[in-house]
Amino acid sequence: MSMKRILILGAGTAGTMMANHLRHELKNEEAEITIVDERHKHYYQPGYLFLPFDIYKPEEIVKEIEEFIPTGVKLIKCRINKIHTDEQYVMLDNKIRLDYDVLIIATGARIAPEEIPGMQSEEWHKSIFDFYTFEGALSLRNKLREWDGGRLVVHITEMPIKCPVAPLEFAFLADSYFKQKHMRDKVEITYVTPLSGAFTKPKATEALDHLLADKNIHIETDFAIERIDPERKVIVDYGGKEVPYDLLVTVPTNKGDDLIGRSGLGDELNYVPTNKATLQSVAHKNIFVLGDASNIPASKAGSVAHFEAEILTENILRFLKGEELKAEFDGHANCFIETGNGKALLIDFNYTHEPVEGTFPFAGIGPLRLLKESRMNHMGKLAFKWIYWNMLLKGTHIPFVSTNMQEAGKNF
Amino acid sequence: MSQTRMIAGKEIKVNDEGYLTDYNQWDKQVAETLANEARIELTPKHWQVLEWLQEQQRKEVALNIRKVGASGVVDIKEFYSLFPVGPLKTATKIAGIPKPASCI
Known part of the structure; x- marks a missing residue:
């Protein structure tokens, strides 16, 4: 050619x-x-x-x-x-x-905080933070180092967002972070979402709702934000509902x-x-x-x-070569979900199959367990940084992980 | 997972959450009854929104609040005042179309 x-x-x-x-x-x-x-x-x-x-x-x-x-x-x-x-x-x-x-x-995709009135106010990166940018995550780190507690609100503006489990992970890690700093009793954590539950898929939502309750994280569902009032420190939804915060960690609208x-x-x-x-x-x-x-x-x-x-x-x-395209992508996603205290969940799903319990990548063996908290999954998440820099970006195939989702080893 | 229930004197197929599973069974009486159950009285504006939602469904457009706001029929604020509790979920149910899957 x-x-x-x-x-x-x-x-x-x-x-x-x-x-x-x-x-x-x-x-x-x-x-x-x-x-x-x-x-x-x-x-x-x-x-x-x-x-x-x-x-x-x-x-x-x-x-x-x-x-x-x-x-x-x-x-x-x-x-x-x-x-x-x-x-x-x-x-x-x-x-x-x-x-x-x-x-x-x-x-x-990028975050678009300008979409919500009051978000990119003078309080941006002072009491209102994102963690979807390097600058946002870093300024939030500095804030958390000195924060003496209050109402922490972890919030999703609207779907779709990059890495839809990240805000949940943030809430879980916050719980564990404040426990380690012996100040969990000084922090009230609320998770505010436009969805009707913790996640977009039913079985995973059940497991995650349960984890939120275990960790004493309140959840506010079906919250479609209209604006932020940075002076009164409340987020307001279109129905007039208000959630107060001292520290707001939001995932702004994502746009291409x-x-x-x-x-x-x-x-x-x-x-x-x-x-x-x-x-x-x-x-x-x-x-x-x-x-x-x-x-x-x-x-x-x-x-x-x-x-x-x-x-x-x-x-x-x-x-x-002028040949017909393969219509093969099945929507396969594979995500570790940090749940705090050195543990994580793993979910593996596609367009048609929601995340369920099971074993991964080897059916019946694991070593990773799907939709169950374990230390092994957490190690997997940490190991992923090395895999990312050294294999993933270079296009090296990751052993045992198939392009299309495997149904074996999953309890549908 | 489909079952039937009596709506406006007819046996209508619905899913576990009460959404119609066969759009062909939808008519205005069904909508009136479902609206009543949600304590909503349907005004001409409500009907415009319902028709717009049905049209999107025919065009296989995935629905979300933002799209409703950009519809030219209502803005988001009005949409909330028409269907105060969980507007998109309520409105799609009354319109006889599936609950929007917040995919991803």
Whole structure:
């Protein structure tokens, strides 16, 4: 085949994995691969959960983007101005024009605190915090170090959000953090969610609701926030319900990158409409989307991007050869859920199967237990940081973990 | 998991949470009865919202509060005043369409 130009937008988890996969599969004379990102640093985002509690140090979760881009892939660090789908090129802020045959959008999702009145007030990062950014997690760490207690409210603005279990984990870890500091009796923890229970899937919700009760964390469900009153320190929902806080840890609305909106490619939250099985964009055959940037009904999580990348690599090879795409992505997600006190749960699910109890990755053996708290699961979560930096980003297949979800070993 | 119950004098198929499982069985009397149970009196504005929700369902659009707010039919504040308790859950039930799965 003649030389093809493959352009990847975004050098985060998803884009970096694709660059590695594709360079491995395609010879230099078959395809020119370019990846663009405006940032210089690659952040290990799961680490944002641990940073506020002094479990990880900042330097453990930041590396240079270059370290993970393979030789033979051109990395351009520049802000992307616009995608021109009609003439198949991308314009960068520095006026460089990048023409493509295949475009891979991996521009992710970001928090949009500006969506809720009162959120980005002068109290932002003083009594109202996010932990979905490095700056947010770090300033929250500093706040928690000196905080002498009161009402802690852990809050989700609206779905979908990246890593939908992270706010729950935050509440669990907060319980354990304040116990260790011998001040749990001085802190009232409330978990406020727009959902009708702790999580989006029934069986996991049952298990997690139970854990919340065990840890004396109150839950306020069906709360659709309208605004924050930073002076009175209350969050207010559309129905007029109010929840007071001294320290608010919120997950703001998540949106796709503004680039997607500017280029006219997004839905109302700037996510790109994408075929959920092939990962091809609905509007343009030569555009593919992976990771948080798409609108597919799967979790916005690194594990999902990892499984998607394996299928998308094959589909891009097929596309280049003019073959039919494989409609194979099943929405597979695999997430450790920190529950505090050195334990964690593990959930493994897809579009059609909700998380249930069982064993993983070996049916009947484990060693990891699904939907049950254990120390082994916690070790798994901590080990994942090493796996992420050393295997996942480089596109190395993780042993025993299959791309599609396995039904064996699960108690449906 | 489907069962039936009498609504407006007809035997209607519903799920465990009382949502209709066969949209073809929905009619305005069914809606009136379900609204009554939720202590809501349906005004023309309510009907506009219900029709908009049904149209989204036909177009297979996944529903959420934000989309209702951007519908041009009501804003979120009005939606809450029309269906005060859990508006989207209540309104979809009355409209005879499935409870929105907050997927993910």
